[in-house]
Amino acid sequence: MMYRTTLNNRINALANNYIYINQDEISHSLICPICLDPLIDPQTHVLCNNSFCNRCIRKLRYCPCCRATIMELNDLIVTSDIIRNTLDELQIQCNICKHILCRGDFDNHIRNDCLQLSLITSEEENNSNTNEKYLEKHLSNLYCRIRKLEDGLYESKKVILTFLFVLSIIGIIILLNTILLYIIHLTISGLFTIKLPLFIQAIQKFLFDFLQ
Ligand SMILES: [Zn+2]
Ligand SMILES: [Zn+2]
Ligand SMILES: [Zn+2]
Structure with missing residues (x-):
């Protein structure tokens, strides 16, 4: 109105x-x-x-x-x-x-x-020109910042991917180690629980026979 x-x-x-x-x-x-x-x-x-x-x-x-x-x-x-x-x-x-x-x-x-x-x-025109220039500058600043953020994001992405890769390699190594240790454990415990008594018995028997 x-x-x-x-x-x-x-x-x-x-x-x-x-x-x-x-x-x-x-x-x-x-x-x-x-x-x-x-x-x-x-x-x-x-x-x-x-x-x-x-x-x-x-x-x-x-x-x-x-x-x-x-x-x-x-x-x-x-x-x-x-x-x-x-x-x-x-x-x-x-x-x-x-x-x-x-x-x-x-x-x-x-x-x-x-x-x-x-x-x-002319005053309004000047004002709008100033505003336009200000906006243009502001926009280009924003573009700059966005580009920097994008670059930063790309770098971070690279670091994160490398980190994940190393982490998964370590995970695989730990898993393999665990499996290996488990196998060794099984072998040793099997040796001690089954083979060792038999071995001791055999030695005892041998010594016993030898002494007689
Ligand atoms: Zn007249
Ligand atoms: Zn006119
Ligand atoms: Zn007239």
Whole structure:
């Protein structure tokens, strides 16, 4: 709502904010005898057929050309379409964005093109440029940091993989060792529990036979 109001105020403030291209070459029939500028919203005095800007003639009680008093609204009629169309086709330059266009398109230009695209004051433009530069710098810093993090991650990954590889090798060695030790244990215990008594018995028997 605030924005709308501000926008409309801006549009109103900018009405007719243009200059004519080659104003000297504009036909006299298109010039208002009161303000000496090209006619705006022209009205024609029915008695003398002269045309004036609506806002110019409304201020007067008489016609500046024929001196007749303007008593009624009917004394003035809307100027012919031919003149209105010719006025609409006058070339103008927008004071805000310096765009050259037909006068009839100016309102539309202010509402749709000029305000939104070009009515950024130089200060706002500078601000947005500064912001853009700041954002660009910020982004490139972020990219740098992301790249560094990625590199770090890659290095960490390599270290972790190497560590896991070494760990699994150690695990396999420990496992093999355990199996080996178990086998040795089995062999030795088997030797002592089964073979040793037999061996001792054999020695005893041998000694016994020998002594007898
Ligand atoms: Zn005028
Ligand atoms: Zn008149
Ligand atoms: Zn403009």
